[in-house]
Amino acid sequence: MAIDGQQFVKNSMLTFFRQGINIVFGFVLLIVLARLLGPTGQGSYALITLLPTLLLTFLTLGMNTSSIYFISKGEVALQTVYINNLIIGLFLSLLSIGVGIFFVIFFSDLFFTATPHVLLFLCLGALPFLFLREFLQTIFQGLQDFKVFNTAIVLNQGATVIFCSVFLWMCHLGLLGAILAFMIGTILPVGYMLVLLNKKHHLRFSWRGFSKDYFRKAIAYGMKTHISNFASFLNYRLVLFLIGFFMFDAAVGIYVAAMNIGERLAIFASSVSNVLYPKIASIASEEERNRLTSLVSRTILAGTVLVACIGMLLANELIPALFGSRYEESATLLVLLFPGIALLSVEKILSNDLAGRGKPELNMYVSLWNVVFNLGLNTVLIPRFGLKGAALAATITYSFSFMVKVYVYRTVTREPFHRFLLLQKQDFKRYRTFIESRLKA
Incomplete structure (x- = not known):
């Protein structure tokens, strides 16, 4: 299952290219929502779609990351993983719908005061497809078939x-149209991946193919990663609920505009991380693991810091030009978010390395502490400083988490700090050689 360094770079670049297409679509979606729904409508959209996304992240039980790990190591038959993922995904999606209905009925007045409840219930209907999309994508990630993996994301x-533009601009469906577009966007990649798994790998569904042994192994490994991933998700998204609680939906929309642009900074780090996790799991040599992650980590750090500095200089012109004058405050928030997001990009690389080594519990401990730390900061800073307080809390949390993860990685690998944080002289030769080979190709 191992692949050579050249294939790793190729997969990373393929992922980056298709993620780049995804960024373009993401920017277009942000612009459409911002201009046609306004800050209040965009804030309501963010909160409505956050509910099923939160339930998905909370209830995957780590089955998605277990799929990547065990497929990469070749320890479990692909057919077994496929059937288990389908059955467990459908069961968990039904459970999550029940939890979501309960939450809307009893807690919507706290977090969704200006949001139509019918749209909250409607959006819960996307959950079966969200679970299947997540569980099928990770099969392709474990196979290191990043062509299909990234095509599903772009789709x-x-x-x-496309559907958001049609429903909002041509059909004038407003917030309802945006929610319908969100649901259609989750359905299409599921059909695409099911067809390919059938054609390329001849996988067939059978209720009798469910493996209790694999389920137990997957839960034992995955729950450690799951808790870490869910805690990390809370760090990124809990702030939206808190802004909705302390402020109003329009404030959520203004913050979301800055947050979504800032997160695009991490696109290359995410692209490499998706490739790095199964790659590290498939490498037996500790020396080779350390060499690969150190090269990736220091390269990502240098690149994201450079892009963050450029973004901070352009923010005041970029935000109003894209979204309109109603989003001017988003520019200030973006400047505050950029430093933390740059460091977060590197932390993702180190986290995936640790998970690929079979030590996901280390990420879990750090993530759990970050949730408590971030929650405390937000409850203090949002009432006092508003949206600027939320952005500042995010950057402080990401920076603290980065420092802790750097120490943990250093402890596990014994790699000197400068090896995985600072560019080396030979790196520039590597970059030049790679660029020249790509140009010749």
Whole structure:
């Protein structure tokens, strides 16, 4: 299952290229939502779609990351993973719908005061497809078939943009149209991946193919990663609920505009991380693991810091030009978010390395502490400083988490700090050689 360094770079670049297409779709979607729904409508959209996304992240039980790990190591038959993922995904989606209905009925007045409840219930209907999309994508990630993996992501975002434009601009359906587009965007990639798994790998569904042994192994490994991933998700998204609680939906829309642009900074780090996790799991040599992650980590750090500095200089012109004058405050928020997001990009690389080594519990401990730390900061800073307080809390949390993860990685690998944080002289030769080979190709 191992692949050579050249294939790793190729997969990373393929992922980056298709993620780049995804960024374009993402920007178009942001612009459409911002201009046609306004800050209040965009804030309501963010909160409505956050509910099923939160339930998905909370209830996957780590089955998605277990799929990547065990497929990469070749320890479990692909057919077994496929059947288990389908059955467990459908069961968990039904459970999550029940939890979501309960939450809307009893807690919507706290977090969704200006949001139509019918749209909250409607959006819960996307959950079966969200679970299947997540569980099928990770099969392709474990196979290191990043062509299909990234095409599914682009199909998801592209379909959402197209249908959102049609429903909002041509049909004038408003917030309802945006929610329908979100749901269609989750359905199409599921069908695409099911067809390919059938054609390329001849996988067939059978209720009798469910493996209790694999389920137990997957839960034992995955729950450690799951808790870490869910805690990380709370760090990124809990702030939206808190802004909705302390402020109003329009404030959520203004913050979301800055947050979504800032997160695009991490696109290359995410692209490499998706490739790095199964790659590290498939490498037996500790020396080779350390060499690969150190090269990736220091390169990502240098690149994201450079892009963050450029973004901070352009923010005041970029935000109003894209979204309109109603989003001017988003520019200030973006400047505050950029430093933390740059460091977060590197932390993702180190986290995936640790998970690929079979030590996901280390990420879990750090993530759990970050949730408590971030929650405390937000409850203090949002009432006092508003949206600027939320952005500042995010950057402080990401920076603290980065420092802790750097120490943890250093402890596990014994790599000197400068090896995985600072560019080396030979790196520039590597970059030049790679660029020249690509140009010749």
